[in-house]
Amino acid sequence: MPTHRPLCSHQHAAWRAPRSRIEYFVFSLLAEMQGHEVQLYAIERDGALNRYPEVEVYGESCMPSGGALSNPNDQALVKGLEDKMIDAYGTALVELKCKAARRGEWVNIGCKMLRPQHVGALFAAVERYQVTKLVLSHNQLGAEGGALVAAALKTNTTLTNQCFITHW
Numbered sequence: 386m387p388t389h390r391p392l393c394s395h396q397h398a399a400w401r402a403p404r405s406r407i408e409y410f411v412f413s414l415l416a417e418m419q420g421h422e423v424q425l426y427a428i429e430r431d432g433a434l435n436r437y438p439e440v441e442v443y444g445e446s447c448m449p450s451g452g453a454l455s456n457p458n459d460q461a462l463v464k465g466l467e468d469k470m471i472d473a474y475g476t477a478l479v480e481l482k483c484k485a486a487r488r489g490e491w492v493n494i495g496c497k498m499l500r501p502q503h504v505g506a507l508f509a510a511v512e513r514y515q516v517t518k519l520v521l522s523h524n525q526l527g528a529e530g531g532a533l534v535a536a537a538l539k540t541n542t543t544l545t546n547q548c549f550i551t552h553w
Contacts, residue, residue, distance in 0.1 A: 407466060411470055474498065496522070499526060517543055518544070519544055522548060
């Protein structure tokens with residue numbers, strides 16, 4: 386594990402380029418897709434064990450391919466694995482989160498690496514589970530995803546509150 390605090394953690398400290406750990410990325414996404422959580426621990430430079438209470442991904446630089454790889458020639462391979470995991474993760478996660486929400490609760494899927502290809506599954510789940518409140522901040526939707534969200538909102542019949550903070 387890294388010997389520093391990652392920028393993408395709730396514990397924001399002085400940032401240093403992370404040594405990426407694709408294993409944590411893959412296993413934590415698989416666990417979350419199954420409704421479980423994987424804890425992230427790191428050994429600090431002074432030898433202390435640090436547990437990160439929550440890790441959120443705010444952008445591409447927080448992804449495993451954005452870190453300092455042991456072998457820089459592996460970046461394309463790591464990026465390809467990231468993309469495959471995110472494709473499956475986003476679709477499964479929107480279904481899981483919308484299904485688990487009780488009527489009137491906020492469904493928070495901010496910082497979950499959602500991309501344009503997930504918007505259709507998201508709004509299908511929102512309708513299916515009658516979601517009324519949705520948080521979509523800090524995902525990877527970009528202009529294309531933003532346009533898809535705007536189009537979906539025009540026909541949505543359930544949402545009464547939305548939170549779309551910057552960083553599409």
